[in-house]
Amino acid sequence: MKKLLAALCAVLTISITALSQTDIDGIMMEKNAFCIGPMFGYSSWKNYWEGTLKRENLNLGTLSTQMYSVMGNYGITNKLNVLFGLPYVKTKASAGQLNGQEGVQDLSLWVKWKPFSKKIGSGRLSLIAIGGYSFPISDYTADFLPMSIGLESKNLSLRGMADYQRGSWFGTISGTYVRRSNIELDRTSYYTTEMHYTNEVKMPDAASFNIRAGYRDKGLIAEAVFDHWNTLGGFDITRNNMPFPSNEMDMSRIGFNFKYDMPFLPQLSLTGNVMTTIGGRNVGQATGFNVGVFYVIDFSKKKKSDSDKSKK
Amino acid sequence: MINMKKLYILLLSTPLIINSCSKDLTETNMQFAALQPTSLDINAGTWKPILLTGPTEFPVAAPIAVTTPDYIAQINEIKTWQADLTKDEKAIVNYWSAGAVLRWNEILRQLVAKHNLPPYQNPDGTYPVPNANNPLAYPQFPFANPPYASRAYAYVAAAQYDALVAAWYYKKLYNRPAPYVTDATVNVLVPKSDLPSYPSEDAVVAGVVGEMMKLLFPGDQDFIQQKVEEHKKARLIAGANVRSDLDAGEALGKAVAQKFITRARGDRAGTAGGSLAIQSLFEQDCIARGEIPWYSQENPKRPGMLMLFGRVKTWLFDSITMVTTIRPPAPPSTSSQKFKDELEEIRHFSTSITPEQRAIAHFWADGISTPTPPGHWNAIAAEDFVKQNFSEVRWARNMALLNMAMMDAAIVCWDAKYVYFNPRPPQMNNTIKTVTGLPNFPSYTSGHSTFSAAAATILGHIIPSNATKYTEMAKEASLSRMYAAIHYRSDCEKGLESGNKVGEYAKARARTDGAE
Numbered sequence: 001m002k003k004l005l006a007a008l009c010a011v012l013t014i015s016i017t018a019l020s021q022t023d024i025d026g027i028m029m030e031k032n033a034f035c036i037g038p039m040f041g042y043s044s045w046k047n048y049w050e051g052t053l054k055r056e057n058l059n060l061g062t063l064s065t066q067m068y069s070v071m072g073n074y075g076i077t078n079k080l081n082v083l084f085g086l087p088y089v090k091t092k093a094s095a096g097q098l099n100g101q102e103g104v105q106d107l108s109l110w111v112k113w114k115p116f117s118k119k120i121g122s123g124r125l126s127l128i129a130i131g132g133y134s135f136p137i138s139d140y141t142a143d144f145l146p147m148s149i150g151l152e153s154k155n156l157s158l159r160g161m162a163d164y165q166r167g168s169w170f171g172t173i174s175g176t177y178v179r180r181s182n183i184e185l186d187r188t189s190y191y192t193t194e195m196h197y198t199n200e201v202k203m204p205d206a207a208s209f210n211i212r213a214g215y216r217d218k219g220l221i222a223e224a225v226f227d228h229w230n231t232l233g234g235f236d237i238t239r240n241n242m243p244f245p246s247n248e249m250d251m252s253r254i255g256f257n258f259k260y261d262m263p264f265l266p267q268l269s270l271t272g273n274v275m276t277t278i279g280g281r282n283v284g285q286a287t288g289f290n291v292g293v294f295y296v297i298d299f300s301k302k303k304k305s306d307s308d309k310s311k312k
Numbered sequence: 313m314i315n316m317k318k319l320y321i322l323l324l325s326t327p328l329i330i331n332s333c334s335k336d337l338t339e340t341n342m343q344f345a346a347l348q349p350t351s352l353d354i355n356a357g358t359w360k361p362i363l364l365t366g367p368t369e370f371p372v373a374a375p376i377a378v379t380t381p382d383y384i385a386q387i388n389e390i391k392t393w394q395a396d397l398t399k400d401e402k403a404i405v406n407y408w409s410a411g412a413v414l415r416w417n418e419i420l421r422q423l424v425a426k427h428n429l430p431p432y433q434n435p436d437g438t439y440p441v442p443n444a445n446n447p448l449a450y451p452q453f454p455f456a457n458p459p460y461a462s463r464a465y466a467y468v469a470a471a472q473y474d475a476l477v478a479a480w481y482y483k484k485l486y487n488r489p490a491p492y493v494t495d496a497t498v499n500v501l502v503p504k505s506d507l508p509s510y511p512s513e514d515a516v517v518a519g520v521v522g523e524m525m526k527l528l529f530p531g532d533q534d535f536i537q538q539k540v541e542e543h544k545k546a547r548l549i550a551g552a553n554v555r556s557d558l559d560a561g562e563a564l565g566k567a568v569a570q571k572f573i574t575r576a577r578g579d580r581a582g583t584a585g586g587s588l589a590i591q592s593l594f595e596q597d598c599i600a601r602g603e604i605p606w607y608s609q610e611n612p613k614r615p616g617m618l619m620l621f622g623r624v625k626t627w628l629f630d631s632i633t634m635v636t637t638i639r640p641p642a643p644p645s646t647s648s649q650k651f652k653d654e655l656e657e658i659r660h661f662s663t664s665i666t667p668e669q670r671a672i673a674h675f676w677a678d679g680i681s682t683p684t685p686p687g688h689w690n691a692i693a694a695e696d697f698v699k700q701n702f703s704e705v706r707w708a709r710n711m712a713l714l715n716m717a718m719m720d721a722a723i724v725c726w727d728a729k730y731v732y733f734n735p736r737p738p739q740m741n742n743t744i745k746t747v748t749g750l751p752n753f754p755s756y757t758s759g760h761s762t763f764s765a766a767a768a769t770i771l772g773h774i775i776p777s778n779a780t781k782y783t784e785m786a787k788e789a790s791l792s793r794m795y796a797a798i799h800y801r802s803d804c805e806k807g808l809e810s811g812n813k814v815g816e817y818a819k820a821r822a823r824t825d826g827a828e
Contacts, residue, residue, distance in 0.1 A: 058612070059610055099747050139667050188691070191682065239451075
């Protein structure tokens with residue numbers, strides 16, 4: 001169970017929150033600008049859903065996940081960005097004997113493209129497509145949930161997004177389909193709802209839906225976020241069993257994000273968010289936060305010829 | 313512009329990439345070919361049974377002649393089926409053609425895995441006990457933990473062996489040919505065999521195993537009965553058996569099962585769960601010896617698993633032999649330097665396990681929701697037996713030797729665990745964290761080590777060319793428990809030793825059962 005949450009938190013944290021130019025928001029980096037920065041995230045849960053049954057586990061106590069990551073976003077053009085994220089994840093249970101796990105998790109790469117941006121009414125509508133790929137870059141195991149730091153699958157995601165801004169207020173809506181590769185366990189058989197005599201586990205695909213709205217203007221973004229993750233298949237954790245990577249993991253979360261550009265150095269921004277889980281299945285009821293510091297480096301020739309203090 | 317083009321290509325090709333990689337699994341047990349025994353073992357009716365007084369204890373009536381209208385009607389029944397076989401029907405023929413003993417062993421492993429879940433506590437912090445008379449109420453009966461599982465595998469395998477010895481006796485006696493021999497127009501969908509078909513060995517296995525499983529997994533009767541029917545149907549529609557072959561076989565199997573069910577009811581496993589009062593006696597005894605006793609590390613504290621399993625009736629030796637010659641010596645005293653050194657060794661593993669060691673720990677973990685270590689060794693044996701092309705009766709004999717050895721290993725190991733009542737590493741040093749669930753029973757000796765050594769010893773006798781491989785696997789299984797930080801080195805080494813001793817008793821039986 002803990003494993004599951006940890007994995008999900010690690011995966012979802014990245015996609016839900018983080019810097020203001022991310023794979024899940026409606027903002028693009030300008031051409032030749034590169035935004036990069038470290039982030040720290042913490043989330044924990046005490047209760048989890050065993051199937052649909054909400055319970056605690058005295059032999060796990062509270063499962064916490066810490067995440068240290070680096071994210072970056074480069075503007076190839078004003079309409080085409082590439083992004084990456086790489087987290088180091090550490091899990092810990094406050095009770096029981098299970099050993100916490102830690103390690104570099106999955107490298108995520110995205111291409112973000114804004115083919116359409118047009119004034120409509122008194123606002124501007126943008127349509128954005130994001131293709132993503134993530135894969136483990138260390139040999140952590142997914143077969144030790146909830147202590148595992150990830151689910152091991154290689155994920156190909158395709159996201160469609162619409163963003164509408166009117167004055168300083170905006171709303172963004174997106175839907176994502178995640179194709180997940182099968183994973184391999186360190187054992188030669190396993191039981192789901194029947195025995196499987198192979199080390200390979202069929203990972204169900206997943207879909208997610210994200211809606212965010214709030215204030216967005218020069219120097220400040222403040223937004224509320226709702227995110228729903230739905231595993232398209234999989235099975236429930238049976239009574240008093242441990243979670244398994246191909247469980248049907250679903251979760252709905254709400255949160256609040258902000259990004260604040262430093263007035264004295266607009267290239268430097270602080271980001272942060274808080275989020276909590278309001279519903280789920282085979283996942284922990286996690287609550288957590290992230291904070292990050294990002295810096296924009298402008299590689300355009302025009303800027304280079306100017307002095308460093310040039311405004312973007 | 314160039315970037316744009318690349319992006320288009322990426323976006324357009326994404327669905328292709330997505331659709332080109334199939335997620336379908338290739339499961340090893342579905343790759344097994346139809347069984348074609350290298351030997352019919354036609355004289356297996358003379359092999360020494362385990363419980364039966366002899367192969368004729370449960371008589372099988374002579375079959376009707378192949379010239380009778382009744383028999384001809386049975387042949388026509390096959391032909392009627394075969395005139396219109398569905399894809400699913402052909403699939404079950406293929407599935408069961410890999411071998412009756414093999415497939416029922418797989419089904420048993422699945423039932424064990426399904427039921428290998430510890431009950432959740434009551435609101436007052438006590439634990440409910442599964443009830444065989446109300447198996448579907450929570451907690452479902454049984455909790456198929458490793459000792460329970462070892463017993464299930466052993467009873468099924470032993471009963472199946474005796475039933476097949478009897479079947480082989482009558483096969484040779486009556487010598488009724490297969491339907492495709494008596495009528496050449498019967499289309500046979502499985503490899504042909506010269507083995508007499510009455511009584512059907514497949515139906516014997518379905519009958520005996522089905523009955524044993526209903527005792528051991530009473531909540532799964534519908535599932536078990538459905539498999540019995542499917543198995544018999546597979547043989548009928550394959551043209552391998554007429555209905556009277558199947559009926560006689562199933563009846564024989566069921567009759568033999570009753571003898572083993574009677575033994576099971578009296579083997580003391582029913583009271584092996586013990587009680588907190590009994591656990592307290594083990595604890596006080598341990599304290600009186602000046603040792604630190606084991607305590608459950610679960611919250612709330614769970615009574616030790618099957619604390620009286622060490623008193624269950626053994627197969628291969630008697631209880632006096634077990635206590636005098638097989639029971640391992642006392643573990644290092646909890647106050648000794650050796651104990652402290654061994655504890656430190658485990659603390660080291662818990663903080664500096666390598667990815668390879670963790671993979672080994674997980675490969676052998678065989679924890680909750682798995683077929684348990686005895687099930688793992690059944691899987692190992694089954695994959696190797698498939699390559700040997702054993703007859704069904706030899707399959708059954710080898711599985712019986714393996715599983716009687718592992719059940720006796722469980723009894724020997726559980727005896728030591730509660731006699732010595734030795735604490736686990738995380739109890740002695742709470743900074744020790746594990747990479748698999750901490751078993752809820754005393755440490756000494758390691759169950760994995762005992763099971764694995766017993767299995768490796770008898771399997772190495774059955775397939776001598778694999779003996780070294782099995783020994784290495786047993787050592788790795790043993791070490792995996794140290795990597796996982798749940799056992800000391802002494803637990804593992806002494807477990808291997810007593811497992812080897814148990815395995816030797818199985819070898820002694822193997823040499824004298826008439827099959828070699």
